[in-house]
Amino acid sequence: MVEISASLLNLNKENANRKIYDLEVSKIDCFHIDVMDGQFVENNNVDLMKDYALLTSHISNLGIDVHLMVNNIEEFVEEYLSLSPRIITFHIESSKDEDRTLKLIKKIKERGTKVGIAISPDTNIDEIKKYLGMIHMVLVMTVIPGKGGQSLIPKTIQKIKNLREYINEKKIDIDIEADGGINGENAKDVIKAGANILVIGTYLLNSENYFETVKSIKTCY
Numbered sequence: 001m002v003e004i005s006a007s008l009l010n011l012n013k014e015n016a017n018r019k020i021y022d023l024e025v026s027k028i029d030c031f032h033i034d035v036m037d038g039q040f041v042e043n044n045n046v047d048l049m050k051d052y053a054l055l056t057s058h059i060s061n062l063g064i065d066v067h068l069m070v071n072n073i074e075e076f077v078e079e080y081l082s083l084s085p086r087i088i089t090f091h092i093e094s095s096k097d098e099d100r101t102l103k104l105i106k107k108i109k110e111r112g113t114k115v116g117i118a119i120s121p122d123t124n125i126d127e128i129k130k131y132l133g134m135i136h137m138v139l140v141m142t143v144i145p146g147k148g149g150q151s152l153i154p155k156t157i158q159k160i161k162n163l164r165e166y167i168n169e170k171k172i173d174i175d176i177e178a179d180g181g182i183n184g185e186n187a188k189d190v191i192k193a194g195a196n197i198l199v200i201g202t203y204l205l206n207s208e209n210y211f212e213t214v215k216s217i218k219t220c221y
């Protein structure tokens with residue numbers, strides 16, 4: 001069964017409490033917190049995302065799926081671990097070398113939290129194959145990281161397919177999360193390619209009825 005992680009990136013602050021409640025009762029599986037530091041990506045939403053992470057942790061039992069688009073990964077891992085998130089995901093384009101990446105995986109797991117690695121559209125899955133046996137999720141960016149409301153980049157669907165084939169061949173138990181530009185038109189292709197968690201932001205937040213939107217995505221394949 002595919003899971004939906006609702007991105008709060010484009011949620012505006014007024015009536016955020018109400019919207020978060022409405023999302024929760026729409027049967028999403030978790031909240032996707034997109035942390036941007038203004039260095040790894042242009043936008044800086046650090047304070048707002050911390051507010052939303054605290055808010056969802058206080059008013060909802062659903063976990064938070066933290067997506068770090070930051071250079072100083074260690075600092076934000078420390079900050080978000082205190083919220084007992086469902087999972088913390090960092091970018092391989094930011095952690096870069098193997099030593100730092102392994103240290104980050106160890107640090108997050110030692111504190112009892114699941115860990116994911118994110119890959120941007122132009123990064124080859126070969127960059128992360130060596131970590132697959134140690135992590136819980138690969139976040140495949142289906143847009144350029146940095147802002148919500150973009151269109152899905154079609155070549156990323158083949159990338160998901162290639163990754164899923166590799167994972168199945170190696171019999172690795174790991175989630176594939178697709179993130180960016182996902183909507184009612186492309187969700188079926190993304191799921192058929194092999195993603196089992198879909199991040200949905202704009203398409204869900206802009207829809208009339210969250211419950212119906214979530215239901216239609218969960219039953220589209």
Ligand code: DX5
Nearest residue numbers: 145146148149180181201202
């Ligand atoms: C982009 C973020 C995504 C994105 C999802 O850098 O990682 O989570 O905001 O939002 P939509 O569904 O609006 O593309």
Ligand code: ZN
Nearest residue numbers: 034067179199
């Ligand atoms: Zn994201």
